[in-house]
Amino acid sequence: MKNDLFAQETSGYQPLASRMRPQTLAQYAGQSHLLGEGKSLDKALTQGLLHSMILWGPPGVGKTTLARLMSQASDAHFMTLSAVMSGVKDIRSAVFEAQQVRAQSGRDSVLFVDEVHRFNKSQQDAFLPFIEDGTFIFVGATTENPAFELNNALMSRSRVYILKSLSEDELGGLLEQTITDCDRGLGKLNIDIQSPQRKLLLQAADGDARRLLNLLEIATDIAEIQDDRLIIDNSVLEQVLQTSPKRFDKGGDIFYDQISAFHKSVRGSDPSGALYWLARMLDAGCDPLYIARRLLAIASEDIGNADPRALQVAVNAWQVFERIGPAEGNRAIAHATVYCACAAKSNAVDLAFKAAMQLAREQPDYDVPNHLRNAPTSLAQSMGHGADYRYAHSEPMAFAAGESYMPQELAEHVLYFPSDRGIEGKISEKLEKLAQLNQNSDQQRYK
Numbered sequence: 001m002k003n004d005l006f007a008q009e010t011s012g013y014q015p016l017a018s019r020m021r022p023q024t025l026a027q028y029a030g031q032s033h034l035l036g037e038g039k040s041l042d043k044a045l046t047q048g049l050l051h052s053m054i055l056w057g058p059p060g061v062g063k064t065t066l067a068r069l070m071s072q073a074s075d076a077h078f079m080t081l082s083a084v085m086s087g088v089k090d091i092r093s094a095v096f097e098a099q100q101v102r103a104q105s106g107r108d109s110v111l112f113v114d115e116v117h118r119f120n121k122s123q124q125d126a127f128l129p130f131i132e133d134g135t136f137i138f139v140g141a142t143t144e145n146p147a148f149e150l151n152n153a154l155m156s157r158s159r160v161y162i163l164k165s166l167s168e169d170e171l172g173g174l175l176e177q178t179i180t181d182c183d184r185g186l187g188k189l190n191i192d193i194q195s196p197q198r199k200l201l202l203q204a205a206d207g208d209a210r211r212l213l214n215l216l217e218i219a220t221d222i223a224e225i226q227d228d229r230l231i232i233d234n235s236v237l238e239q240v241l242q243t244s245p246k247r248f249d250k251g252g253d254i255f256y257d258q259i260s261a262f263h264k265s266v267r268g269s270d271p272s273g274a275l276y277w278l279a280r281m282l283d284a285g286c287d288p289l290y291i292a293r294r295l296l297a298i299a300s301e302d303i304g305n306a307d308p309r310a311l312q313v314a315v316n317a318w319q320v321f322e323r324i325g326p327a328e329g330n331r332a333i334a335h336a337t338v339y340c341a342c343a344a345k346s347n348a349v350d351l352a353f354k355a356a357m358q359l360a361r362e363q364p365d366y367d368v369p370n371h372l373r374n375a376p377t378s379l380a381q382s383m384g385h386g387a388d389y390r391y392a393h394s395e396p397m398a399f400a401a402g403e404s405y406m407p408q409e410l411a412e413h414v415l416y417f418p419s420d421r422g423i424e425g426k427i428s429e430k431l432e433k434l435a436q437l438n439q440n441s442d443q444q445r446y447k
Contacts, residue, residue, distance in 0.1 A: 017213040019184045020174070022062075025069045029174050029209060030061060030166040041070070041161065050074045050110070052131050052138040054146050054155070057163025060208030063141040064114060066163070071110040076137065077101045079111045083118035091126045098136040109136040116140030117149035124151045131157045165207025172202055174209055178216060189220060193232040200234075204241050215240055255286070262337075263294060267302045271341040278337050288330055292318040295336050306346035306422035313339045344422025352416035359413065366407035399434055402441030 022028045025035065025045070034041040044050060050070060055063040064080075071078040079094050098109035113119070113127075131138045131154075138158060142149060146160055166174075175198060178185040193201075201219070205212035219232045219240045258281050265273035282288060295317065299310040317336035321329025375386035390400035404411050418428040 015214075016178070016186070016217040017210045020178055020181070020213055021065055022069065025073055028062060028066065028069060030170045031066070031163055033164065034161055045070060045073050048074060050076065050108070050137055052158040054116070054140045054142060054150065054158045054160045055163055056142050056144075056146055056160055058143055058165055058207065060205075060210035060212075061163045061165060062209060063163060064112065067110065067112040067139045067141065070139075071112075074110075075107065077105075077107050077109040079109060079136070081111065081113045083113055083115045083123075086113075088123055088126050091123070095130050095135055098130075102135075108134075111136040111138055113138070113140045115142065117142040117144045117146070121151055124154050128153055128157065166205075166209055167207070168199075168202045171205055171207070171209065171212050172198065175201065175212060175216065178213060186216070186220060189230045190228060191220065191223075191232060192229040193219075197232055197234065197237055200237050200241065258286075259291070259294060262291070263298060266295075266298050266337065266341045267345065269341055269345065271338045274337050274341045275334060278334060282330060288321055288326060288333055289318065292321060292333050292336070295333070295340055298340055301350045302345055302347055303340060303343045304346045304349035305424040305427055306344035306419060308423065310340050310343045344424070346419040346421050346424045348416060348418050348424060355415045359410070359415070363410065366409050369404070369407060372405065397437075399437060401434075401437040 028035065031041075033039060036042060055066065057063060068078055077098070079097060081090055081094060094111050098111065101107055101109050111127075116124070127138055130136060140146075140150070140154075140158065146155060179189075179191045179193065180187050182188050201212065201215055204215060219236050220230060222239055223230050223232050223236045225231070258277055262274060262277035262281065265277055278291060281291060292314065295314040296311065299314045303310040314336045317329075317332040320332035323329075370384045370387060371389045373380070373385035375381045380386070390403050392398050392400050392403075395401070406413060416431075418424045418431065420428055
């Protein structure tokens with residue numbers, strides 16, 4: 001229940017995250033790899049060389065704030081657009097505003113475009129002439145990989161800066177500043193939050209400063225006063241954090257980074273890493289069947305004939321999930337994950353298939369050799385189709401030594417080179433033996 005002290009503190013309410021927005025670059029938390037002394041953006045600001053740029057990073061790392069502070073430090077007029085709510089008409093209005101500012105005061109203008117990846121190609125193209133003629137300095141913010149989401153023309157006119165999630169230490173500094181700041185923060189509330197509870201909040205924030213402040217604000221709303229102190233304890237945080245979604249943007253970079261980490265952990269034979277990323281994705285709401293499908297790809301691409309059972313284990317996990325739901329199905333996917341991570345690895349089938357596809361694309365369409373052709377009619381038989389074909393089951397070891405199954409022009413091509421790992425090691429031994437039989441047969445033929 002909100003207490004009277006909190007109600008007094010938040011009269012004329014403005015969200016805590018907005019109140020705590022840094023007023024100067026010195027107050028800005030994080031991104032020391034860009035703003036530290038001598039770093040790229042620090043040099044640009046020190047020398048007054050603000051330029052068009054793309055700020056790429058996850059939510060809550062300060063993209064909007066950084067753009068505003070850089071504009072302020074350069075004494076530039078600041079304008080902002082949201083790609084979610086704006087169109088070409090709004091871009092034209094920003095152009096007119098920047099031209100008016102230049103004519104009246106001679107000042108540069110910074111146009112900040114939030115979620116710039118949501119603009120379509122023609123909308124992105126609308127910025128280009130005005131970036132080139134210096135009407136404004138363009139600063140776009142995106143949570144998505146700009147190489148995939150933005151036009152090459154816009155990318156070529158802007159420098160990309162990668163913003164990182166805030167570390168626990170950086171978030172901890174922001175938390176301490178917020179609960180002690182009596183002007184913009186919550187210092188007047190006399191908050192009591194101990195180290196274990198602080199750590200829980202910092203972990204739940206997941207590198208996102210805005211999330212940290214929102215969680216803290218909710219916690220102060222729930223907390224009760226004891227001996228003139230607002231106590232944020234485990235009981236408060238249990239209520240706050242049970243509704244705190246983890247950062248997982250389906251279809252975005254975070255999604256692909258995590259599924260990539262999962263795939264590489266399985267490929268790298270690390271069941272612990274694979275299980276961790278599996279749990280992270282499931283906990284954040286990823287569709288378990290997407291992971292099951294990825295396991296099928298792994299079983300074929302990275303395990304192959306080194307352990308053909310992996311493919312069946314992955315299929316079984318998928319079927320278990322579909323038949324009995326997530327409670328048992330998620331465990332079946334975990335079962336398949338561990339099996340695939342521990343299985344012998346070989347990408348020989350994957351490489352062989354790619355080599356075969358390349359051969360098919362690059363070489364002429366050679367005719368099927370006569371002895372391999374089908375001969376369902378007397379006409380086909382009269383043309384020699386199927387003549388001299390040797391039925392493997394009638395040969396010793398069910399192998400027609402010296403027989404060729406490739407077009408004559410590609411007779412020497414070998415596409416599949418099995419590894420010596422797992423079951424594929426046995427396959428390799430067999431193929432080596434058959435190759436020797438072929439060689440002996442050729443030698444016998446030409447004696």
